[in-house]
Amino acid sequence: MRFWQKTLLVMLTLFIVTLDFSVVMIMKKSWQLNMEREVQRASSEQALIANNIYENLNSIRSRGMTINETVLYDVASSYAEYYKHQGITLQLWNQDKVVFSEDAVKSNSSNNSEENASQDEQNVRGVTISNRMPAPYEYLSLTYERDIEELYARQNELNRYFIYINLIAVPILVTLLYVLIKQLTKPLRQLSNTTKNIADGDYGQRVSLKNNDEFGELAKNFNRMAEAVEQHITELSTMAEEKQRIVDNLAHELRTPLTSMQGFAQYLNAANIGEEERMTASGYIWSETLRLKNLVFKLLDLSVLSHQPIERKHVSVEQLFESVRKTELxxxxQAGINLVLHTDIDCVWGDEDLLASFLVNCIENAIHVSSEGSIIRLLAYEENAKTILEVQDYGRGMSADHVEHVFEPFYRVDNARSREHGGAGLGLSLCRQIASAHQAELELKSEERIGTRIRMILQLPNIELLTS
Structure with a gap:
């Protein structure tokens, strides 16, 4: 059974039971009050009639007449006739003998009873009051009986009306509760459908609820969770694709030098080769070994940057530039290229070795794309409250398509030139990792046949924060 069905059943049961119980208790109390009122009325009327008969008997007695059964009968019958049309029946008893009785009802009322109220539901429904007359007529007793069949009829009509109201109200109540509960549980159905779609792989699904209640809060939290899940899934997918691409490219990179080394090693094992051929084969093996070594070192650098935080300190820009110049001198x-150094700042905050590695990789890329006699600029300056380290060349440049992918591992703009210089396409990927480790922005602008400019943008406020 679904939640809305359980809720409907429970609410309907509770409502009907509570309402019916309340109505029944009210009707019962009303009936009790009506009965008490009828008994009080009967008692008052019986006392009034008994007092009138008493006054009449005193009046007759004062005139010197004898009070016999005939006189008693005449007095009682006069009052019985008067009250007959009001549904009241009178009986006058002289001890155990009936002096007057309007009907043939036989009663065994006790002469010693002070007051008796009874209801006979099998015969006539009425209220009966029987009391002795005041002295000196205490040997007489007056029985008063009032028909209350009309009261029972009204109560039965009220009971039938209650049943009719139930028969009409219950279907209406079921309909209203159904509409209300379906509307109240609509957010739950939306959440259920959304979770089902997300479970099926549609991570972009969201719950669109504008409620300002608990359901609205739940929807907001659910959407936040869905966004986090989607972000993590996207990141995992991107990482998986990147790892697979790295593995594929690495396998490709290793296959070529290993194949060459295997071939030249077999060539060296040949029996009849001259010294010149041996030197040539050894040179090829040496160059491929260097390329493999560079590839492994680059991969190790990338791995270290991905898993370990860096230790930053003040680095002298002048010493950093001089160290890079000596490394690339x-x-x-050999390339016939001039390196121009220019700095407007004294120091930067970072890891000296990593910053040097960043500049060396950028300069080596610039050397490979620059012609003899060209210049490469190495700059350090402040711009918009930020520290900039910049490498600028005037080489071949690259198209926008290449700029978009140039930071991906193993990506090469010119495969032939990269292999010729022993490159594996990891230099700029390493530069991106170094910038990320310094919480810096990396910006690359390039135009074909004009040149390339790559900048690491460091935040100046970080210096004061980290040194405090």
Whole structure:
């Protein structure tokens, strides 16, 4: 049974039981009050009639007449006739003998009873009061009986009306409760459908509820959870794709040098080769070994940056630039390229080795794409309250499509030139990791046949925060 059905059944049962019980208790109390009122009325009327008969008997006696059964009969019959049309029946008893009785009802009322109220539901429904007459007529007793069949008829009519109201009200109540509960549980159905869609893989599903109640709060929290789940799933999918791409590219990168090394090793094992051929084969094996070593070191650097926080300190920009210049001096002289250094700031906050690695990778990429006689600029300056480290070249540049993917691992703009220089396409990917470790922005702008500019943008406020 569904939740809304259980709620409907429980609410309907509770409502009907509570309402019916309340109405029955009210009707019972009303009946009790009506009966007490009828008894009080009968008692008052009986006392009034008894007093009138008493006055009449005293009047007759004062005139010197004898009070016999004939006189008693005449007095009682006069009053009985008067009250007959009001549904009242009178009986006058002389001890155990009936002096006057309007009907043939036989009663065994006790002469010693002070007051008796009874209801006979099998015969005539009425209220009967029997009391002795005042002295000196205490040997007489007057029995008063009042028909209350009309009261029973009204009560039965009220009972039938109550049943009719139940028969009409219950279907209406069921309909109203059904509509109300379906409307109240609508948010639960929306949540259920949304969770089902998310479970089926549609992580973009959200619950659109504008309620300002608990359901609205639940919907907001659910949407926050769904967004977090979607974000994590997206991140996991991206990481999985990236890892798979790295594995595929790594396998491809390893296959080429290993195949070359295997071939040249077999060539060296040949019996009849000259010294020149041996030197050539050894040179190829050496160059491929260096390329594999560079590839492994780059991958290790990327792994370390991904899992370990860096230790930052003040780094002298002048010493940093001089260290990078010395590292790249040999390659710059071989390529016939001039490195121009310019700095407007004294120091930066970061890891000196990683910053040097960032600049070295950028300069090496710039050397590979620059022609002989070109220049490469290495700059450090402040801009909009931020520290900028910039490497600028005037080489071949690249298109917007290449710029979009250039930071991906193993991505090469020119495969032939990258392999020629021993590159694996990991340099700029490492630069991105270094920038991320420094909580810095990385910006690359390039135009074909004009050049490329790459900038690491460090936040100046971080220096004061970290040094305090």
């Amino acid at each position: 040999h390659q710059l002289e």
